[in-house]
Structure formats: C-alpha cells, structure tokens
Amino acid sequence: MLNSISLFLGSGANIIWFMIVLPVAIGVVLWFLGKHYIPALILSLVSAAVNLLFAVSLYRSEGFYLVFPFSSCGLDIALNVYSFSSMFLLFIAAGFLLIILYSVVFLKEKNYAGCFMLYMYISLAMMNGAFMSDNLGVMLFFWEGLLCTLFGILLINNMHNPKTAVKALTLSGTADLLLMLGIIITAYQAGTLYISQMQKLPVSGISAFGFVCMMLGAIGKAGSMPFHSWIPNAADDAPTPFMVAFPAALEKFLGIYLTARIVMDIYDLQPGSGASIAVMTIGTLTIVLAVAMALIQKDMKRLLSYHAISQVGYMVLGIGTALPIGIVGGLFHMLNHVIYKSCLFMTAGSVEIQTGTTDLRKIGGLAKKMPVTAICFVISALAISGVPPLNGFFSKELVFDAALESNVVFYLGALLGAFMTAISFLKLGRAAFGGEYKLPSAKKYVRESSAGMFLPMGVLAVLCVLFGVANTLPLDGLLCPALGDTEVYSGWPHSTVLVLISIAVLLLSLGDHLYGSKKSGSALDAADHIHYAPVLKNIYNAAEKQLFDPYNWLMHVANGFSALCVFIERCITWLYDDGVVGIVKGAGTLLQRFNDGSLSRYLVVAITGVAGIIVLFLAII
Amino acid sequence: MEAVVYICLGLMFIFGVLAVMFRSILKSAIALAVASAMLGIIMYVLGSVWAAIFEISVCSGLITVIFISAISLSNTDKQDLAKLYEDKERMAFLPTVLIISGVTLLLVVTSPAFSLPAAVPVAEAADTLRETLWIHRQVDIWGQAMVIITGALTVVALFKERE
C-alpha cells in the first residue's frame, strides 16, 4: 500500500508532510462549507479515511526519519516515524474517523459546525505533528497549537461567557509552561533536543526537577490532577462532540504518548525509586479523588467527565511503575479508555439530542425508546467498570498487577477507585436507561438517534467486546511489537487471586448499590449514603464550593501578583502611550517637514548619500 | 599629439564650466556644443574615429538644435527671466567648489594608494569596429533601436496631442 501511495505522492516520506498539511487545508474548506451538511459529511469522512490510510501505510512501513533544516538555532524540523509513534498515528486516525462522523451528524444544522470542524482538523494536524516530531522544541510547537485549538473550540459557543475557555487555557497553559521548562532543563542536561539522540538520563539532581516538570506537563495534557478542573466545566458548556473528541480521546493519546516516551526514552526511571513513587501517588490520588466526585454527580456528562479524569489515574499509575507490565497495562488502558469513554460520551450526546438534556433528574427509562444507545451504553459501562471479559477488565488487571508489585497501598487505592467506578455507573445506567419512563416537560416523545450517530457508537461497543475477548489482538498485535516487548500479556490474567479480588469488589459494589437504592428509594440517589456520610459530607460540601480546585488557588495567587503588575504596567504604559508614540510621531513629522518637495533638496540628499557610502567604504577598507 | 589632448581637455573643461555658469540659456547651449566638439577631437586623437564623428554630429549638433527649439517654444518674458536668473550668486560658488575638489582629487591621484592600469597597445584589426558593433554587440544595437522607438513614442505622447 505504501508503494502505491508513494507513487501518487512522489515519495513515501511525503505522506508525513501530507498528514500535517492536508488536515489544515481540509479544515479550511470545511470551514467555508459551514452548514452544508452533505458535502461536509462526505469531505470529512473521505479526508479522515485518507488520513487513516496514510497512518496505516506508515504503520506498515519501516519508518522514516526526515530532517528539514529550518534555521541555525537547532530547531530543525526533525520528524521521526517509527513503530511506537506510528502506532499512535494509527490510533488517532482511527479514533478521528469515528469522532468526525459523530460530530458532523451531531452538529447538523448548527451554526458553528464549520468553525468546529476547522478547529478539529487543525487539532488533528497538530496531533499528527506532535507524534512525529523527534525534536522536543518542534513537538512543543505542535503541543501549543493544540492548546490554541482547545481554547478556540471552547470559545465557539460561549463568546459572551468565556470563563470555561479561560480556565482551560490557564490550567493547560500552566501545564504546558511546566512542560516547556522541563524540556529546557532536559535538553540542557542531555545536550540535545532530539529524542532519538538522547541517552537515558538518570532521575537525580536537576534532572529530577526536569523529569517532574515534563511529567506534570504530559499528564496534565492527559487531564490528570492537578490540571483537571476545567473538564467538568467544559462538560457543562461545550458541545458534546468536543467532550468526545478532546477529554475522552485526543488529549489522552497525546498526554499518555509523551508520558510513555519520557519513561521509556528520555529518562531512566527505576521501579521503586522516589520519582516513580511520586508519579504513582499522583495517579492514585487522581483515581480516588476524581471518582469520588463522580459518585455524587447528577448530570450524565458531568459524571462522565469526572470519570475521564479518574481513568487517567490508572494510566499514570501503570506507566509510573516503570515496570514493563505496568507500561503495557497503562497504554492498553489508554486505548480501552478512549474506546469506551468516547462511546459513553456519544451515548450521552445521543440522549442529549433526543431529550434536550443530560440531567438525570429529568430523564429515565430511555432503554425502551432508544435500545441501540442503551445497549452501547451498557457494554461500555461494563467495560469501564472492569467486568470480565470486556476490555477494561484486562487492562485494569495489568495495572493492578504492576501496582501490587510496587506497593500494596497503590493497589488498594486502585481497587477503591474500581469500586466507586462500578457504583457510579450502576447508578447512572439505572437512572438514565432503567426504571420509570420519564422525559423533560418540554419533550413529548423520543426516538432512536440517526444511523450516523449510532454507527460510531456501535463500532466502539463492538471494539470493547472484541478487545476484551480477543485481547491478544491489541496486546500482541499492536502494543508489544511497538514497545519491542517480547513477553506475553494477552489471554486470561496470570493471577487468579487478583481476578477473584476484582470480582469480589464488583459484587461488593453491586451490593452497595442495591443497599443505597433501597435506602433512598431511587436508583439516582443510590450513592447518597456515601455523599452524606458523617465526615465525607463536609468534604464534599467544600469540594462542591470548589475550594479544592487548583485553578482557584492559582487565581488567588494571580490576583495578588496582578496588583503588583498593574503598578509596573502603568509606568510602562505611560512610556508606550506617550513616550514612544511621541518620539515616533515627532520623527515622522520632522522628516515630513524636511521633505519640502524641492528638487534640489532631493538631489542634495542623494549626493549626501553617496558621500555616506564613500565614508563607509573608507571605514571598512 | 599629446599637446592637442591637453589643449582640448582644457577647453572642454572651461566650456563645460561656462555652460553651467552662463546666465543665458542660449549661451549655455552653445558652450555645451563647444565642449562636446572638444571631446570629439579628444576621441579622434585617441583613435576612436567613429565615436568622434557621432559625438560631433549628434551631441554638439542635434542636442544644440533640441535646446534651441526648446528655447523658441518657451517664450520666457523679462520678469520671469529675472526671477530665474536669481541664481547668479548661487552659481558664484562653483569655482570655489571646483578648486577645492580639484585639490582633493589631485591629492588622491598622486598618492601611492592610487594608480591607473598600465595602457595596453591596441591589438585589433582595422575592421574590428564593424565586427564588434554588428556581431558582438548586436544586443546593444537592438537596445538602441528600442530606445529610439521609445523616443518616438515619447514625442508622440508629449507633443502630438497638444491643444
């Protein structure tokens, strides 16, 4: 296949450029197409399919290393496509195809469809570029490009109230700043910006600081704590396709990709070392705290968004162990998470489009009217809860295995997370799809969503099952070859004890749910006994008031700092507003007066110029 | 022959400066023609016969005609002339300027940092001018033709449609 594409594009290496430039061009065209549904649908599907084709052909190729010398400052555009990065290109291309289909259908007749598509395609280009960059500086460029599109896409529908967009920009921007700092330190320590030329750096001294900074930036992009708090806000404000695309899929890929690269290629992270423990702590905290918040949500999208944060914890935990099994588990969990979380958000979007809301208090019993959506939801919810033999189960088992090998505390934390995940999804599923048939007052009837929406959902649900039952396919077919790992992780987990413990936790959660729903009388309030438990009640209250939101802490610091800046700024403003402008304008006026239109003056000026050149020549010779 | 060059050079210089300094435009034009003729003689002595013929016929002839016809086309009246010739004092500095720059130039050319390339004897056959002009420099001939066409178009554009 590569050969035939190569014939068409001149050289196989040109695919690399096309994967960056083509999406941008297509995005511009889609922007102009705007609300024209059919051409936009065809163009977006075809282009996403072409992108997938390119990605597949790159994946099957031997890899490319391209350098385009751009300047003298070491910022050559070096693109390295090898097994690991081309695997991610493949993931992103496949995911993008489904997401774009869903988005076009979801955004039919919406005014902002064209703009949304433009940002989506630019994001794709940036993402492709980031995966292919070998040069950390160049990767940072693409990384920041993604931040820009994130900001833009959040602004689309909220021009009058850009609070969420600003929050996302501030938090992700801080994470990116840390990443930049980390890259600078790393490059300084390693003596090069090229990942392929780096010897694995030991994590100690200044390098440790660089490691922490880079790691925070990378997992911050994936949505891990402490840079997570914009995601629930976005769930309230942003269009659902955004949630499907960004927090659920694209940002996970990018963040985890870099996390894995840091652990595997850039730094020499020893299992059990302090840095490893720190990363695992962040992962575990993310799992537990985010899922605890998810437990009490009464809105479908918001609940899902907290899970999107929580699940990152498993990936970070897995990769943070620095054990081969943990890394494989983390990456496998990332893949699985993207599949089932996208599917979940898509079902939420489907519900939203049909009923006009995702507030669980207003809806119920939708399974009868929307069977396909309900089936997809159930499959993916079971997957995220870790029910065997779905895909989430196997990846979680790998992560558990790795966590237990490191320290039992992390294992317990992860188990607690799995417990609460299961509870919250039991609650969510029963409240939305089971029980009494209920609709918001404005709606008289609902029906199943269109084929364009449940096609991607269905594909993802089937993948959930397929990657679980036949987990040799992703593990032995994709991940292990890309990582160069020869050990076999596929098949049923090694340790029967762990499996039994996991199943026991699931049964425990089922019991808890039944207890809760009996106590409170409805499935929706099944988690209230945890919410209003004596000590937890106060903590939850504080959390609801956003006292724990790092963004708010950041804002308080920022306010004090800004007061100082205002004073300095006033001084500088005077200089700019009056000082510099006055000088420039005065100079312009003087020149204008001098140029009085007299020919002899023109000639004198010219001859003075000749004299000037003579003086210059004499000075240099 | 050297003496002829010196004399013509001197005359050319004097008439050139006079052409600039004369108040009357007619006198200026005539002084220019004389300077041009002197240049023609210098060219002749240096061996550039055809160039000399061109210089004398075209420059000292045709250009003078152009100036004289321009003067006759613009009947500048007395008052206006007086205004135009306020430049009497303005031109008076020219000799001073020339003396200063002449001394400077002399200092430069006599300094050891400066020398002209040694003269190479002319080693060309008699009919080389024709060959050079018509074969080697054919591009220039084409250029000349275009310049002349442009000149003709200029005359059409600037004079023909005059009301």
Next chain:
Amino acid sequence: MQVIEYSAVLFFAVPLAILLINILFPKQLAEKFSIYLAGIAAITQIAASAAGFLLLSAYRLHEYEFSFWDMTNAGSVRFGVNTFSLVILFCIGLVSLASILVANRTVDKKRAGYVNLLMMLMLGMNGMVMVTDLFSLYVFLEIVGIASFVLIAMFKSDTGLEGAFKYLVMSILASIMILTGLSFIFMQTGSLQYAHVVGMNLLEGQSSPQLMLIYAAMTLMIAGFGIKTGAVPFHSWLPDAHQSANTAVSVLLSGIVIKVAGIYGFIVLTGLFSKLPAVNMALAIMGTVSIIIGALFALRQNHFKRIVAYSSVSQMGYILLGLSAGSILGLLGAVVHVFNHATFKSTLFTNAAAVHEQTGTYDIDEMGGLEKKMPVTGFSSLAAFMSTAGIPPFAGFWSKLLIIMALWDSGFQLFAAIALFASIFTAVYFLRLQKKVFFGKLLSKFAGLTEIGGSIKFAQIMLTVVTIATGLFFPFALLYLKGIGIL
C-alpha cells in the same frame, strides 16, 4: 532545450509584435482593442515564464544561455535565464496584467499610447533580466527609465509632469553614476560580460592600488542602483512619482519597475562582487535605514497612494537586507520578497484605484467604514496588509523569515533584530490606513456607495488569491526548491 529558447524568444517577440500591430492599426481601432492586445502580452509572459521555470527545473539546470540567430561568436553578448530571473519575469507578467486590468477603468483617452509605452517597458524589463552583460543591462535600464517617465507624464496633469520630471532628473543622476562605475570596471577588465567580470577576479590582488578604482566604481553603482530602487537616502523621488502617476501606472512602477531597475541591478552586483564585505555592509545599512525611515514617512501621510508608495521604500529595505546577507538563502529570500511585494503592492494600488473610482478621493481622512460597502476591496486590502506586515501564514511572513534567517546566518544579527522589530512599524502604518479607510463607522455621504466591478474587481481577486495561495503553499515551494537543488 529548444523549447526553453522558444519561450524565451516570446519575451521579446510578443511585446514587439503587439507594439507593431498597435502602431499599424487605425487610431480608432487601436484605442479600442489595444488594451486587450496588451492583456494577451501579459498573459503570454506569465505562461512563458512559468513554462520556462518548470522546464528548467525539469532539466535540473540552474541557468540556460542562448542567443538569437548568429550571435554565436565567443565574444558576443548572449541572453540567459536562470531560476531566479524567471521568477522576476513572472512578476513582470503578473504586475503588467494587474496594471492593464486597472487601466481598463482608469485610462480613458490615450489608451493606445499607454499600451505602446507599456510594451516598451515590458521589453526593457525583460531585456534587463535576460542580458548577461553589464553594459546591455544599462541600455535596457534606460529603456525602462524612459518608458516610465513618459508613462507618468503622458497624462499631462501638473502633478504628473512634476513627478515625472523629478524622477527623470534623479534617474539621470543614477545613469551618470552607473555609467562612470561601468567605465572604471571596463578599464580593468576589458569586457563587461558577467562571466568575464567574475572570471577576472578583480579582487584577487588585495593590495593592488588599482583597487581604488573598483571601490569607486562600487560606490557609484550602489548609489546609482540605490536611486533606481528608491532606497533611503535616494528615495525622495519615489513617493512623488508613484503618487502622481495614473494608478494603472503606479501599479507598474511600485509593483515591478523599481524592483527590476533597482533590485535586479543589486542582484547582479552582489553576484559579481560578493567578495567585497563593504558592499554587503553598505547594502545592509541602506536597507535598515530604508525600512525605518520609509515606515516613519508612511506613518504621517494622508494620501492613500503616498502611504503605499512609502511602504515600497520600506519594503525595498527588506529586499536589500536579504541581498546583503550574500548567501543563496538571502538571495532566495530577496527574490521571494520581490514576488510577494509585487503581488501585495499591486493589490494595494489596485485598491487605491477602486477607492478612488468609487469615492472620488484619495484622502484617507475623508473616508471611513468603506468595508461595509466594498467588502472585496476591504478584504483584499486586509490580506495585502497582513502579507506586508509579515503575519503568518501570509506570503510576506515566509520571505521575511528567510531574509532574517539569512542575515542571522551571515553574522548580521543586529540588522536581523532591527528588521524584525521594524515589522511593527509596517503593521502600524497599514493598520492606520485600514482603520481610517475600511473600518469604523460608515460616513453618511457614502450611503449610496457600491463595490467596484469589472476588471478592477477581477484584478483584486486574482492578486489576493495569489497572495494567500503563496502563503499557504510556500513550505511546499521550499521543499520543491530543495528538491531541484537550489537550496
């Protein structure tokens, strides 16, 4: 290879043929149809230069020399094209086409005269770019000069004649300087063909006292081409001439004439004498001063065309800076900037014509909010201004980037920094123009204003598409140039 030669012949044959047809036709017919004939000439030139470029790169050649009929003797002057000169030939065609489209609206009488002189101008510029001899370069330079003086003066307004006369006198000064410089070089080499001048290695014996003549020649030629370019401090004539000419002629003058007459001279000069550090330094200083002074002048003007003309002074500074780097990267940046400047400056003058046709004034203080009534003009003006200011991903950004990179590589870091900083000035004076003319509230007297139509609109759209497409596809162009071995 024959094909390239035929396409090169077209550069001379087509304008000459159209000139002949125009002269031989009856006057009424000529007035009516000459403009279409001229359009054919411009389009032929665009096609021929594009074809030539592709052929040249297909044969993996950087330059190709040829001669007409029997100029095959070793010593005779030949014509030659290379990849860079073909880009300039393409610009000549493009700007001529824009000028013709504008002239279709702005020139009422004397169309035949305009077309005749335009053909001479194109001949002169084509000749300048294609000759391989310094003296022939001078001859064609004079053709370009004479044709442009008359194009400015032929409409016989007070200002037109004034601008033409100022341009003429400054230009003659330039001719005197260039010719003196040429005679000094000739004195040393005995020939003025590029190959001979380079082959002579004038700068070999560094200590030779005869070098002083070469330095004098360099000084005079830099000043001479500086006048033709309109670089500060030789710029004074440029805004006068470009403001006073008919707008169709302004498009030509600002769009291409200063670049072929001035910048191309510098390209040749730096190509022949790049070993002289003083030449590069002089160009760098001249370029920097031009950028700053031109921008300062442009800031204080109220005449639409005068602002754009001063912007030309400023932009020529960038091109000079690119040439001063003395590397192939700098040359590439300069040539690309020539191309970009040709497109966006033509756009801006075309817009000036559109605004003047619709509102009857050039004074930007009397305008405001025209964007609402003239969206095409407003948008094309915005695109051109973004390109001029070097805002990515517009075309101007790439050329400025190349120039600054080349400067940095050549050790002129200070100049690179100044060039970067001065981009702000560019943005400021064009923002002022854009704000006063197109943004803001629509004045009540323009309530009945309509968008310009016809050929001017076509020119605006064509040039804007070229500007935007160049910006978007420039990285590919760079890759292509790398592929054919130029970079």
Next chain:
Amino acid sequence: MNAFVETAMLVVGFLLIIAGCYGLIRTYHLLKIVIGVEVAMKAVTMFIVLAGFINGKAALAQTFVITVIVIEVVVAVVAVGIAINLYNNYGSMDVRNLKKLKG
C-alpha cells in the same frame, strides 16, 4: 602618451561631473538642469573612451560610446519635452513651481 595624460583626463572628468551636478542642484531653470546633466554626461563619455584606450579595447569602447550618445539624445528629448509641457502648464520654466508633491 604617458600615464599623466590619462590621470589628467580622469581628474578633469570628475571635475566636470562635479560642475554638472552643482549646476543641476543650484539652478532654477528647467532647461539648465538638462544642460548640467549633459555636461556631466560629456565627462562620462570621456571616461569610456579613456577606459577603451587604457585596456586596448578601443573598438568595444567606441560601440559603447555610440550607444551612450543615442541614449543621451533620447533622454534629452524626453527631459526637454517634459520641461516644455511644464512650461505650458505653469507659464514659467521655474523649478520652484514643482512643490505640489511633498511630505
């Protein structure tokens, strides 16, 4: 002929150019501007002949001179033509009238 004559021609030529430029700058009369230019052009023509004499390529220098003379005449015609048109518009040959374009 010795190098002294050649040097003298060089010096006189430069002086003539200076004189021509001086006249160009200082005069008020449009036609005198053209005359100043012509004076300087004389010197330039002489330089070319001198160059041909020194490097032994007299024939080449002659062709240059002939071309330069043709160009010189055409330029003079254009200059005089514009000057006369200006005279028709203003009724005067004063260069100080040319101050409409400034700033």
